[in-house]
Amino acid sequence: MKLWNDKLFLKSMLSIAVPIALQSLISSSLNMVDTLMTSSLGQTSLAAVGLANQIFFFYILITFGIGTGSSTFMAQYWGKGDILSIRKVMGLATVISTAVGVIFTIGAGFFPEYLMRFFIDSPATIQIGSDYLRIVSLSYIITAISFILNIGFRNTENSGVPLKASIIVFFTNAILNYVFMFGKLGFPEMGVKGAALGTLIARIIEIIMLLYSAYASRGPLAASFGDLFGWEKEFLKKYMKTASPVVINEGFWSLGQVLYAVAYAKIGEQATATVQIVSTIQNIFFVIVRGLANSSTVMIGNKIGEGDEDGAYEYAIKFLYMSTIVGLLLGLLMIFSADFTLKIFRGLDANLYKSAKSMLVVIGAVLFVKTFNSTAIVGVFRGGGDTTFSMLLEMGSVWLVGVPLAFLGAMVFKLPVHLVVALVCMEDVTKAIIAVPRIISKKWIQNVT
Numbered sequence: 001m002k003l004w005n006d007k008l009f010l011k012s013m014l015s016i017a018v019p020i021a022l023q024s025l026i027s028s029s030l031n032m033v034d035t036l037m038t039s040s041l042g043q044t045s046l047a048a049v050g051l052a053n054q055i056f057f058f059y060i061l062i063t064f065g066i067g068t069g070s071s072t073f074m075a076q077y078w079g080k081g082d083i084l085s086i087r088k089v090m091g092l093a094t095v096i097s098t099a100v101g102v103i104f105t106i107g108a109g110f111f112p113e114y115l116m117r118f119f120i121d122s123p124a125t126i127q128i129g130s131d132y133l134r135i136v137s138l139s140y141i142i143t144a145i146s147f148i149l150n151i152g153f154r155n156t157e158n159s160g161v162p163l164k165a166s167i168i169v170f171f172t173n174a175i176l177n178y179v180f181m182f183g184k185l186g187f188p189e190m191g192v193k194g195a196a197l198g199t200l201i202a203r204i205i206e207i208i209m210l211l212y213s214a215y216a217s218r219g220p221l222a223a224s225f226g227d228l229f230g231w232e233k234e235f236l237k238k239y240m241k242t243a244s245p246v247v248i249n250e251g252f253w254s255l256g257q258v259l260y261a262v263a264y265a266k267i268g269e270q271a272t273a274t275v276q277i278v279s280t281i282q283n284i285f286f287v288i289v290r291g292l293a294n295s296s297t298v299m300i301g302n303k304i305g306e307g308d309e310d311g312a313y314e315y316a317i318k319f320l321y322m323s324t325i326v327g328l329l330l331g332l333l334m335i336f337s338a339d340f341t342l343k344i345f346r347g348l349d350a351n352l353y354k355s356a357k358s359m360l361v362v363i364g365a366v367l368f369v370k371t372f373n374s375t376a377i378v379g380v381f382r383g384g385g386d387t388t389f390s391m392l393l394e395m396g397s398v399w400l401v402g403v404p405l406a407f408l409g410a411m412v413f414k415l416p417v418h419l420v421v422a423l424v425c426m427e428d429v430t431k432a433i434i435a436v437p438r439i440i441s442k443k444w445i446q447n448v449t
Contacts, residue, residue: 019159021291050276065250069243079305091228108137135196296379327371334364385446402427
């Protein structure tokens with residue numbers, strides 16, 4: 001495998017992966033800034049916002065399923081040069097995402113206390129989280145439409161647009177959060193409500209920028225109403241057959257992640273705060289892998305769309321090799337930089353600091369398995385059109401392995417949160433063991449167009 005000598009592969013990979021990785025870095029950095037600001041308000045506020053964002057996390061991963069299921073089609077249609085079909089996929093994905101967004105917006109906007117009580121019994125945490133949800137829920141639909149537009153830009157080889165939008169949104173959100181949370185420039189001090197308001201305004205700016213870029217350039221995403229919604233029966237049938245397993249996959253996978261949060265909350269408020277801090281740090285370390293996974297979706301899909309199945313398999317092996325090596329290096333860096341990283345979060349008490357450090361060591365030790373799985377499932381299987389297998393693999397691993405172990409560790413064995421996370425990581429080990437034979441078999445190579 002002449003990985004480093006394949007200049008065409010490396011050029012294509014870097015042109016897609018680098019903007020996506022940078023965009024992911026900016027987004028993750030913003031989450032870190034939010035967490036840093038919120039941590040200064042106290043452990044209760046940090047836990048409240050972390051749990052409240054589980055609602056958004058659940059929703060955005062369903063949208064991610066819609067987007068990545070659609071990405072399979074877009075990548076293969078782009079390989080064929082079929083712009084009209086790309087626009088139809090965009091329209092259908094937007095309608096489905098918006099419909100789901102309406103449900104979540106109503107739930108989080110009108111019944112936030114009920115949702116917060118699902119996670120924790122603390123009245124103070126429930127109140128703060130509810131205040132945050134009422135405002136931030138107004139950004140849900142906007143965020144979903146922006147996400148679908150981002151997917152469209154990436155699959156038509158224009159990753160620079162989402163990157164530029166993310167940079168502006170990063171600075172806008174960070175500045176507005178600071179101003180609104182702490183009452184600067186004459187505004188009242190709003191606490192976590194200010195963080196929610198800053199996020200809402202930033203998301204509005206983002207969607208305006210993306211829509212302007214799509215239509216001002218007259219590019220492949222500059223679709224008319226008829227282009228977006230002119231679906232034929234055969235098109236709908238084909239889309240649902242391939243995309244619905246991804247949506248179901250992400251829905252049940254994200255619900256599993258929500259249940260992990262419930263299990264961690266059973267350990268205590270400190271455990272929830274620990275998970276919030278470590279998840280923020282993990283997202284920073286994972287940005288390169290997100291770039292690799294998403295670029296593999298596009299490039300493998302393009303190869304299959306062109307009819308080059310051998311090339312698709314070769315690309316898959318190269319991406320998996322790279323993601324595993326990157327995961328090993330990042331895992332070691334996460335472990336040995338734990339003390340330095342946690343010092344960024346000022347005001348952590350000794351127990352919270354110790355808990356977070358232990359969890360970083362656990363995550364770092366298995367990060368290479370997580371990076372392999374991310375590329376295998378999001379990039380290889382979905383890019384290859386094998387969405388049903390990826391659904392069964394993820395749902396089975398989460399619900400038959402991860403969720404039971406999380407509740408056993410938290411409620412039966414009464415383990416500290418970092419050891420419960422170690423048990424949950426068996427989900428990733430299970431995925432990798434099952435994924436490898438499927439990759440070798442080449443059964444994942446399926447032309448869906």
